[in-house]
Amino acid sequence: MMIPGGVLMIFVIVVPILLGLYMSVLSLDQYTLRQWLSAPFAGPANYIEAVTDSPLLKSFWISLSFAVLSTAAAVPLGIAAALATQNYFPGRAVVRSIFLIPYVMPSFVVATVWRTMFQPDGVIVNGLHSLGITSSLWLNGPNSYWTLVFVEIWASWPFIYLLALAGLQSVDHDVHEASALDGASWWPKLRYVIFPYLKGPVALACVIATLNHINNFALPFVLFGIPAPDDVQTLPILTYSTTFESFRFGLGAAMAFSSLILLAIPLIIYVRAVKLDVDEGADK
Amino acid sequence: MTETTTGRADRPSTRRHGSRQAEVTRLLPNGILVAVLVAICAFIAIPLIYVVLSSLNSDLGVARGELIPSSWSLQNFADIWTTIGLGKGIANSLIVAGSAGIVSAAVALATAYVFVRFRFFGRVTMMRGLLVVQSVPGTLMVLPVFVVFASAGSYLGITVIGTLWGLFLTYLTFTLPFSTWVMVTYLRGLPKELEEAARIDGASNLMILLKVVLPLSWPGVMVSAIFAFLLGWNDVIFASVMTNSDTQTAAIALQVFGSTQQNGTLPLYGQMMAASLVCAAPVIALFLIFQRYLVSGLTSGAVKG
Numbered sequence: 180m181m182i183p184g185g186v187l188m189i190f191v192i193v194v195p196i197l198l199g200l201y202m203s204v205l206s207l208d209q210y211t212l213r214q215w216l217s218a219p220f221a222g223p224a225n226y227i228e229a230v231t232d233s234p235l236l237k238s239f240w241i242s243l244s245f246a247v248l249s250t251a252a253a254v255p256l257g258i259a260a261a262l263a264t265q266n267y268f269p270g271r272a273v274v275r276s277i278f279l280i281p282y283v284m285p286s287f288v289v290a291t292v293w294r295t296m297f298q299p300d301g302v303i304v305n306g307l308h309s310l311g312i313t314s315s316l317w318l319n320g321p322n323s324y325w326t327l328v329f330v331e332i333w334a335s336w337p338f339i340y341l342l343a344l345a346g347l348q349s350v351d352h353d354v355h356e357a358s359a360l361d362g363a364s365w366w367p368k369l370r371y372v373i374f375p376y377l378k379g380p381v382a383l384a385c386v387i388a389t390l391n392h393i394n395n396f397a398l399p400f401v402l403f404g405i406p407a408p409d410d411v412q413t414l415p416i417l418t419y420s421t422t423f424e425s426f427r428f429g430l431g432a433a434m435a436f437s438s439l440i441l442l443a444i445p446l447i448i449y450v451r452a453v454k455l456d457v458d459e460g461a462d463k
Numbered sequence: 464m465t466e467t468t469t470g471r472a473d474r475p476s477t478r479r480h481g482s483r484q485a486e487v488t489r490l491l492p493n494g495i496l497v498a499v500l501v502a503i504c505a506f507i508a509i510p511l512i513y514v515v516l517s518s519l520n521s522d523l524g525v526a527r528g529e530l531i532p533s534s535w536s537l538q539n540f541a542d543i544w545t546t547i548g549l550g551k552g553i554a555n556s557l558i559v560a561g562s563a564g565i566v567s568a569a570v571a572l573a574t575a576y577v578f579v580r581f582r583f584f585g586r587v588t589m590m591r592g593l594l595v596v597q598s599v600p601g602t603l604m605v606l607p608v609f610v611v612f613a614s615a616g617s618y619l620g621i622t623v624i625g626t627l628w629g630l631f632l633t634y635l636t637f638t639l640p641f642s643t644w645v646m647v648t649y650l651r652g653l654p655k656e657l658e659e660a661a662r663i664d665g666a667s668n669l670m671i672l673l674k675v676v677l678p679l680s681w682p683g684v685m686v687s688a689i690f691a692f693l694l695g696w697n698d699v700i701f702a703s704v705m706t707n708s709d710t711q712t713a714a715i716a717l718q719v720f721g722s723t724q725q726n727g728t729l730p731l732y733g734q735m736m737a738a739s740l741v742c743a744a745p746v747i748a749l750f751l752i753f754q755r756y757l758v759s760g761l762t763s764g765a766v767k768g
Contacts (some may be wrong), residue, residue: 183570191639195607212610215614284747295517295732298732300526304528333510400700404721439599
């Protein structure tokens with residue numbers, strides 16, 4: 180019964196990854212593409228070029244800071260939203276559904292809508308102007324970076340909210356009663372009683388969210404198009420434009436594999452955190 | 464994994480003690496609660512209100528930066544089918560993402576069942592591999608697949624790039640591991656006893672899977688199929704290199720249209736917003752209908768990519 184799934188996964192996942200690794204040491208471009216098996220061997224040249232003679236390192240920092248900032252800003256938002264919807268009130272179910280809309284909206288739609296709003300003559304520039312703030316370029320130049328971070332936060336914070344909510348629901352009723360008996364007011368109760376329950380789930384949410392930010396291709400691609408402004412050239416965008424705009428397939432493969440270094444740390448934490456779950460299954 | 468629909472502690476158990484119970488579990492004072500709710504709802508609502516209003520506005524009105532339309536019309540929703548070719552895009556998306564969803568869910572059920580119920584060498588490593596593969600960037604997968612597909616013409620004499628079945632194959636690279644993981648977490652919660660009883664009655668593994676496990680795990684199969692479908696529907700990177708103007712998906716139709724409007728004399732932004740709404744509506748509707756089942760899947764992994 181394992182055979183259909185196993186064979187499929189080997190063909191659609193394992194084989195492409197190994198081929199990609201092989202391509203990263205080939206001198207592969209649009210001329211050698213059709214006969215790629217006979218493309219000249221390049222050794223580590225692609226990796227050397229990626230590190231010394233391409234924007235790879237800059238993209239590395241852009242991706243890292245973009246991912247960390249987006250996660251950090253989503254945490255207070257997600258926790259506040261979870262705290263506000265934990266206690267019952269009329270209409271809570273509706274509010275909870277609304278909170279998830281940004282997260283379930285397809286990235287390409289989110290990016291298309293914000294891109295229209297951020298146009299030089301668009302509604303955001305006009306709105307800021309009426310508040311006395313003059314700005315014009317949000318999709319080009321240095322501001323584009325903040326546009327990207329802002330839209331990513333808008334689209335992804337409900338993930339933190341979901342896991343914070345799960346953490347809140349693990350708080351026993353006795354705990355609430357004990358802190359009420361002690362006469363704790365709301366902030367000390369949150370700070371010393373409730374937040375410790377949230378630490379685990381929110382930390383896991385941060386790791387997964389960071390991984391997703393680093394890998395997000397659709398949002399910057401649709402928001403800014405290709406060629407993207409320098410300040411939003413994240414690792415996936417750089418790899419994509421090197422591969423499918425400059426047709427440097429070997430160099431692109433080397434870049435894709437180099438970017439795994441950035442993913443490695445959150446990925447290891449993530450896989451370790453879920454490991455317990457796997458072993459639990461093994462014991463039963 | 465985690466159930467986030469309704470908690471136990473937050474619903475008053477009896478009417479008489481209701482208000483006191485609610486007071487004990489209260490987390491935020493009323494003033495702050497209302498402020499947080501209003502602030503977050505406004506933050507979410509701004510682009511949503513904008514897209515709805517703009518889809519009813521004229522292209523010129525949206526390009527001028529109007530929030531409230533100066534003239535209201537449903538014309539945009541009629542025009543997008545010819546200007547953007549959205550109908551064909553949606554049909555292609557439905558075909559490719561739909562078949563990826565069905566195939567992934569079916570294959571995932573069998574694979575996940577083996578992972579959960581059998582012990583064999585390399586099992587834990589393979590399960591961890593499932594998680595790792597879900598976090599591999601799309602750029603890493605799309606590149607070798609593209610090179611192999613592009614060279615299929617010269618090596619095997621078949622055209623793969625630009626076909627719907629070629630795109631379907633690439634979608635399996637991300638839908639299969641995700642669906643399998645969703646099914647693993649679901650099947651783990653199923654009791655073993657029924658399967659054991661069937662085994663004593665002499666049922667084969669395949670019979671057990673089809674007659675015992677499948678009927679019990681319908682909700683899980685549905686969730687993994689819906690998620691796989693949504694992943695395919697939301698995909699941009701694979702479809703942007705694997706399709707041509709005939710086979711482009713809804714996402715690519717919208718993206719290409721958007722990038723050509725940027726430098727036009729009269730950008731058709733009103734139509735673009737109408738098309739955005741049409742592309743988002745089925746996803747949000749699907750989600751709201753199956754919300755109870757989908758929330759647990761959302762917390763166990765990502766839908767964005």
